[in-house]
Amino acid sequence: MAAPVLIIAASDDLPTDKVVAELDRRGVEVFRMDTADFPQRLALAGRIDQERAWTGELITEHRIVEMSRVGAVYYRAPGAFRFPEGMSGPEERFAAYQARGGLGGVLSALDCRWVNHPTAMARAEYKPVQLAVARACGLRIPATLITNRPDEVRAFAQETDGPIVCKPIASPVIIENNELKSVYTQVLKAGDLEDLRGIEATAHLLQAWVDKAYEVRLTMVGGHALAAAIHAGSDAAHKDWRSDYGALTYETTTVPEDVFAGMLRLMERLQLRYGAADFVVGPDGEWTFLEINPCGQWDWIQAHTGLPIVEAIVDDLTGDH
Structure with missing residues (x-):
């Protein structure tokens, strides 16, 4: 029997539904879980000893999978852990750390194909890392400055042949007054460079316009x-x-x-x-x-x-x- 595929994703993620449907169409065994289900609707029992690597089960009310059988993992933005009501703030934070180290640690130790492994994803999400690796791999990249110093922004603009843009370094989404907002790339004008108040408050990414x-x-x-x-x-x-x-x-x-x-x-x-x-x-x-x-x-x-x-x-x- 073919090795099962473990899907770790938000339960309401529609693109993941399509991956699951295609796996089902090909007759592949699938175990789908959302970390938001742990510990109330998802249980873990894992063991390791000198003779064997991690074994044990992931269990929901509908399915069980033996972790040592898993052949591949599809990991795509699962939800945050949800704990029983009645915990204090410190208790819930402590429980979250334990859940991350326990469930997350056992899953991360699975020796199989990952698309993608969360530790690799965490590093790859850093844009400075991406740009450095892209350059080292022979890809063309735009001239880039990351700073919180206004004078550096002005110097970069003077040195750049053409316009410069400012864009988010990390997630471009913010929540303000319970409203989801996106921060888009902005082409800086001469007036913007004259008044750079607020630059000091955090890191900003600026690039030569291509x-x-x-x-x-x-x-x-x-x-x-x-x-x-x-x-x-x-x-x-x-x-x-x-x-x-x-x-x-x-x-x-x-x-x-x-x-x-x-x-x-x-x-x-x-x-x-x-x-x-x-x-x-x-x-x-x-x-x-x-x-x-x-x-x-x-x-x-x-x-x-x-x-x-x-x-x-x-x-x-x-x-x-």
Whole structure:
């Protein structure tokens, strides 16, 4: 019998539903869990000794899986632990640390194929790490400054041949007054550089603007490259396509050999099997790497282009490639 695939994801994640459906269609045994179910709806019993690596079971009211049988893990943004009501704040924080170290530790120790392993994802999410690795792997990157010093921003602007942009270093989403808001890439004007109050409050990422004919979302899965060209139909989308999805059009495209080779090296260096990378393609056809998200969205790009991303993910989880 084929080894089961362990799915660790939020219970309401629709793209993960499609991965599970494709695994089911191929007759692969699946155990799906959300860390938000622990400890109330998910139980763990794991053992290790001198003779055997981790064995034991993950148990829900519907299914049981023996951890030593797991052949692959698909890990995609599971929820936070939920504990029984009545705990004090300190008790709940203590319980969360124990759950993370216990359940998270046992799962992280599973010696199988991970798409992706959370420790690799945690490191790969740092944009400074991504840029350093991309450069080392032969990919073209924009000149970048990370600082909280206004004078450094002005000096960078003077040294840069053309406009500069400011963008979030980490998650671009904030919650303010119970409202979800996104922070998009901003092209800095001369007036912005005259008044940089607030820069000192935290780190900011600034980059040289890269002239673009279009952008590419390059989905890397297990050594395969699935590329979609994204064409902006508005000024806002031209600056940051995430700000105006309604103005975008898509088409599949090919990846230059040198970019593909560089991305293979980058994926190996970052120990990722899945990654959603963004590139700018200039009027001269030059590809410039912007970033890679080890847990990036892929469902919408598959819907617009027909790229077989869910099939590629399942191929990688099952070794069918």
